[in-house]
Amino acid sequence: MSEEVPKKGKAGVVVNEGADFRVEVQEVDVPEIKDDELLVRLNCTGLCMSDIHFMANDWALPPMSAFGVRCAGHEGAGVVVKVGNAVKDWKVGDRAGIKPLSDVCHNCEECWNGRDNYCPKGVYAGLMSQGTYQQYLASPAIYTSRIPDGVPDEVAGPIMCSASTMHRALIDSGLKPGNWVVFPGGGGGVGIQGVQLAKYVRVK
Ligand SMILES: [Zn+2]
Numbered sequence: 001m002s003e004e005v006p007k008k009g010k011a012g013v014v015v016n017e018g019a020d021f022r023v024e025v026q027e028v029d030v031p032e033i034k035d036d037e038l039l040v041r042l043n044c045t046g047l048c049m050s051d052i053h054f055m056a057n058d059w060a061l062p063p064m065s066a067f068g069v070r071c072a073g074h075e076g077a078g079v080v081v082k083v084g085n086a087v088k089d090w091k092v093g094d095r096a097g098i099k100p101l102s103d104v105c106h107n108c109e110e111c112w113n114g115r116d117n118y119c120p121k122g123v124y125a126g127l128m129s130q131g132t133y134q135q136y137l138a139s140p141a142i143y144t145s146r147i148p149d150g151v152p153d154e155v156a157g158p159i160m161c162s163a164s165t166m167h168r169a170l171i172d173s174g175l176k177p178g179n180w181v182v183f184p185g186g187g188g189g190v191g192i193q194g195v196q197l198a199k200y201v202r203v204k
């Protein structure tokens with residue numbers, strides 16, 4: 001099952017990876033998907049500070065180019081336009097989100113206990129696999145996030161990284177409704193999500 005998908009799509013490709021990097025809009029091939037993957041047409045992507053670090057190559061990690069990755073980005077929201085032959089529970093037209101990990105091993109202590117973000121075999125989107133600064137992206141169906149109706153793409157995108165970071169922090173903090181919580185740097189991209197999430201829980 002598929003809808004008309006072009007051969008080429010636009011992508012924000014990192015050029016001159018390193019301190020003087022810039023992002024150039026280029027035409028790139030739309031990826032072929034494997035049997036267990038979805039092809040997602042992205043409508044929105046967030047810009048996370050980690051993306052800047054990946055493109056600037058100033059973290060103690062191998063550079064994006066070492067993995068053959070040209071696009072950063074890991075806060076994507078879009079729609080499924082093609083479904084791999086072995087995928088049963090997704091269909092064309094479903095809304096889909098791309099998060100910081102594009103896949104994990106699904107078969108380790110961390111993955112089994114809901115701590116898949118610590119999976120030692122995690123594949124980081126925008127560093128180790130193509131990121132969301134492009135129109136079309138292949139994503140493993142089993143690890144693609146669903147976006148419910150009523151959440152606009154531009155809201156869903158940043159939820160994939162910054163808001164989910166805060167969501168987990170709030171849960172792990174053990175705070176109860178009615179407690180006060182303070183966010184140092186609450187005006188930043190992550191903190192502002194914490195303020196909104198904490199307020200929502202409090203008034204609910
Ligand atoms: Zn991020």
Ligand SMILES: [Zn+2]
Pocket residue numbers: 104105106107108109110111116119120121
């Ligand atoms: Zn794992």
